[in-house]
Amino acid sequence: MRNVNYIDIPSLLEARKRIKSSNVIRYNNKEHQVSEVTLNKLKGKKYYIKTHGCQANIRDEETLSGLLSSLNMERSEDINEVSIIVINTCAVRENANNKVYAEIGNIKHLKEKLNKDKSKDKNQDLILILCGCMVETKDTLDKLINVYPYIDIILGTHNIDDLITLIDSYLENKGKNRLVDVSSKEGDVIEDLPTKRNNDFSAYVNIAFGCDKFCSYCIVPYTRGKERSRRVEDILLECKLLKEEGYKEVILLGQNVDSYGKDLKDYTYKGNKVSFATLLEEVAKLNIPRVRFLTSYPSEFKDEVIDVIAKYDNVMNYIHLPVQSGSNSVLKRMNRRYTKEEYLALVDRIKAKIPNIALSTDIIIGFPNESNEEFLDTLDLVRKVSYSSAYTFIYSPREGTLAAKMEDLTPYQEKVKRFKELTRVLEEGIEKDNLLHLNKIEEVLVTGVSKTNEEYLSGQLENNKTVNFKGDKSLIGKLVKVKINEDKLYSFNGELVEK
Ligand code: SAH
Ligand code: SF4
Ligand code: F3S
Numbered sequence: 001m002r003n004v005n006y007i008d009i010p011s012l013l014e015a016r017k018r019i020k021s022s023n024v025i026r027y028n029n030k031e032h033q034v035s036e037v038t039l040n041k042l043k044g045k046k047y048y049i050k051t052h053g054c055q056a057n058i059r060d061e062e063t064l065s066g067l068l069s070s071l072n073m074e075r076s077e078d079i080n081e082v083s084i085i086v087i088n089t090c091a092v093r094e095n096a097n098n099k100v101y102a103e104i105g106n107i108k109h110l111k112e113k114l115n116k117d118k119s120k121d122k123n124q125d126l127i128l129i130l131c132g133c134m135v136e137t138k139d140t141l142d143k144l145i146n147v148y149p150y151i152d153i154i155l156g157t158h159n160i161d162d163l164i165t166l167i168d169s170y171l172e173n174k175g176k177n178r179l180v181d182v183s184s185k186e187g188d189v190i191e192d193l194p195t196k197r198n199n200d201f202s203a204y205v206n207i208a209f210g211c212d213k214f215c216s217y218c219i220v221p222y223t224r225g226k227e228r229s230r231r232v233e234d235i236l237l238e239c240k241l242l243k244e245e246g247y248k249e250v251i252l253l254g255q256n257v258d259s260y261g262k263d264l265k266d267y268t269y270k271g272n273k274v275s276f277a278t279l280l281e282e283v284a285k286l287n288i289p290r291v292r293f294l295t296s297y298p299s300e301f302k303d304e305v306i307d308v309i310a311k312y313d314n315v316m317n318y319i320h321l322p323v324q325s326g327s328n329s330v331l332k333r334m335n336r337r338y339t340k341e342e343y344l345a346l347v348d349r350i351k352a353k354i355p356n357i358a359l360s361t362d363i364i365i366g367f368p369n370e371s372n373e374e375f376l377d378t379l380d381l382v383r384k385v386s387y388s389s390a391y392t393f394i395y396s397p398r399e400g401t402l403a404a405k406m407e408d409l410t411p412y413q414e415k416v417k418r419f420k421e422l423t424r425v426l427e428e429g430i431e432k433d434n435l436l437h438l439n440k441i442e443e444v445l446v447t448g449v450s451k452t453n454e455e456y457l458s459g460q461l462e463n464n465k466t467v468n469f470k471g472d473k474s475l476i477g478k479l480v481k482v483k484i485n486e487d488k489l490y491s492f493n494g495e496l497v498e499k
Contacts, residue, residue: 038168039071045083046076052099053090055253055294056224057132059204060160061088064131066194067163075196079110083125084167089132091219093396097134104130104148111150127170129163131155133223135182139399145180156182157224161190189228201248201477202290202445205238206230207279208254208263213297215324216335216402217364217395220255229254229261232269232279239286248445248479249290252283257293258300277304284312289479290445291315292464295322298346299338310353317354318464321347322362326381327374330367333406340381347385358388358433358463365422366395366415368408375418379425386429388463389490394419427489434487437461441497444482446475466491475499 047068051061064086065075076082087103090096107128114125130151134140144151152175153166159181166179189209197203210225211218239250254260261267261274272278276293283291291314296305298321309315321343325331328339350357363378382390394415397404444459450468451458457471459482468491469482478499486493 034071034164034168035172038171041171042083042167043072045073046078046081047073047084047086048076048079048082049086049088050103051088051132052096053088053092053133055204055251056206056209056255057088057090058198059206059253060132060157062195062197062204063160063193064088064163065196065198067160069196070194071164071167079107084127084129086129086131089130089134091133091137091140091223091398093393093398095396097140100130100134104128104151108148108150127152127167127175129153129155129167131157131160131163133157133219136223137219137398137400141180141182149178152178154178154180154182159183161193189230191230191234199447199477200246202251202447203242203247203249204251204253205235205242206254207235207252207257207276207293208260211255212259213256213337214335214402216333216406217367217398219398219401222400224255227256227259227263229264231264231267232274232282235279236282236286239283239288243286243288247288248477249292250283250288252280252291252293254293255295256297256300257295258297258302258305275302275304277302277308280305280315281308281312284308284315287314289314290462292318294320296320298323298336298343301346303349306350306353309357316462316464317356318358318360318462319350320360320362320464323381323385324362324364325367325370325374326378327370328377330370330374330377333369333403334364334367335402340377344381344384356436358465359385360389360391360464361385361387362391362393363422364393364395365419366410366412368395368397368403368406368410370395370410370415370418375422379422382422382425382429386432387426388430388433389465390426390430392419392422392426430489431487433463434489434492437463437465437484437492438487439483439485441481441483442467444469444480444494446471446478446480448476449473461492467494468492469494469496471496 049061049064051057079085085107087100089100111126128151130144135144135154135156144154153170155163155166162181166181170179208227208229210227211221212227214221242250257276260276260279296319323343324334324336326340442461444461444467446457446459448458450456455470456468457475459467461467467482467484480496481498482494483497484492484494
């Protein structure tokens with residue numbers, strides 16, 4: 001008989017029973033068994049996590065961290081001193097995958113070195129765990145399993161809560177078997193998993209998981225599963241606790257926040273059906289200094305959301321509104337469900353009610369067979385909207401998506417040329433937008449030390465842009481007033497005027 005220890009993480013068995021009966025399940029800090037061997041082996045040891053990809057993955061990193069901390073492990077940024085390495089992967093574009101393959105290659109050398117140094121129990125000295133979106137597509141998973149035998153545990157995006165059980169089983173087997181757990185449980189919303197936040201001033205709060213949109217280029221619906229909303233009570237509880245802990249900002253997360261609640265069939269909150277606008281208003285009323293949300297989907301963005309942003313000062317005047325393309329024919333091939341005209345009409349309604357709104361966007365250049373005329377439509381839209389910032393990508397075919405099967409005769413060099421031209425036009429708008437902020441005094445959330453100069457701090461303006469200014473590290477996590485005095489295009493320099 002193995003010795004049994006209890007630590008404070010949810011019971012998987014209990015959870016699985018409930019999954020059968022309901023979509024939204026609660027874990028109330030149930031106990032879960034972990035062997036004495038595992039606890040003793042890992043207690044006081046260190047773990048390293050590298051996260052790629054979007055905010056959904058960053059939030060998952062905090063859960064992975066919480067689970068590993070519950071084994072009394074400590075986080076380290078030095079890969080050479082740790083017992084567990086977790087690589088939290090992204091599959092959205094080919095170069096995201098390639099970065100991970102290179103990383104795993106480097107870890108192979110680390111493992112070989114350790115194995116040379118010790119002969120006994122050698123497989124257990126460094127456990128390599130791969131999780132995140134890359135392991136959710138069949139071809140990539142096959143490659144990971146076949147080409148990289150030294151990955152010890154593979155964990156799907158729906159299986160994060162199994163992390164401890166897997167580590168326990170792996171060690172119980174003395175590292176002899178590698179474990180792969182990518183079984184889909186995509187109907188679940190699992191509450192109350194332990195969390196160790198990356199900072200103590202700005203927090204991501206999931207409001208919905210997955211995506212049902214199936215844009216033809218995008219892998220996310222395949223890696224994250226169908227859309228599942230959390231209940232309003234659970235979201236508000238998480239936000240209230242964050243407020244009590246002194247957080248200055250919450251960022252509500254969903255691949256498409258505007259469809260929040262649509263899957264909660266018979267659910268009501270205070271007797272009413274819920275929508276993103278009603279949720280946003282409830283969160284705004286908690287009086288956390290800053291509330292943001294990501295990401296909005298143009299055709300589902302309701303005017304009620306505009307009203308909530310306009311009504312509450314603590315809802316930041318910033319909307320990330322990905323357009324992807326300004327051409328109606330490309331939008332159709334992308335399976336985006338709006339036209340250029342509808343998008344521009346929405347932008348007009350937003351600007352009419354919130355004159356100082358900052359808009360950012362995502363644009364894909366070189367979607368299969370994008371013609372020059374189609375590209376020019378995108379430039380035209382970009383000129384009309386005048387974004388304050390933008391994320392631009394060259395189309396990357398993803399195996400298993402519809403677009404990957406489309407004919408694409410546009411030469412890559414042409415795509416690169418269009419990408420540069422798009423950047424130039426976007427920057428005209430950014431320059432115009434930056435002028436509105438120059439010489440103004442604005443509120444800034446101090447997020448850390450500047451990446452380029454130790455003596456400078458970095459902070460975030462209401463419009464989500466960075467401003468660097470001289471100041472003491474003790475201000476990190478505080479809201480301060482900064483005078484903006486230099487425009488660096490993608491950021492500003494400023495000077496602290498009031499703490
Ligand atoms: N849910 C969000 C973001 C999803 S992924 C939304 O719908 O906007 C983030 C961005 O990556 C997308 O907005 C898109 O611009 C880009 N992207 C997704 N798939 C891509 C692909 N195959 N090639 C290039 N860019 C892609
Ligand atoms: Fe991908 Fe489209 Fe869903 Fe965004 S809305 S995650 S781009 S499928
Ligand atoms: Fe990447 Fe997955 Fe996010 S594919 S962008 S980490 S949802």
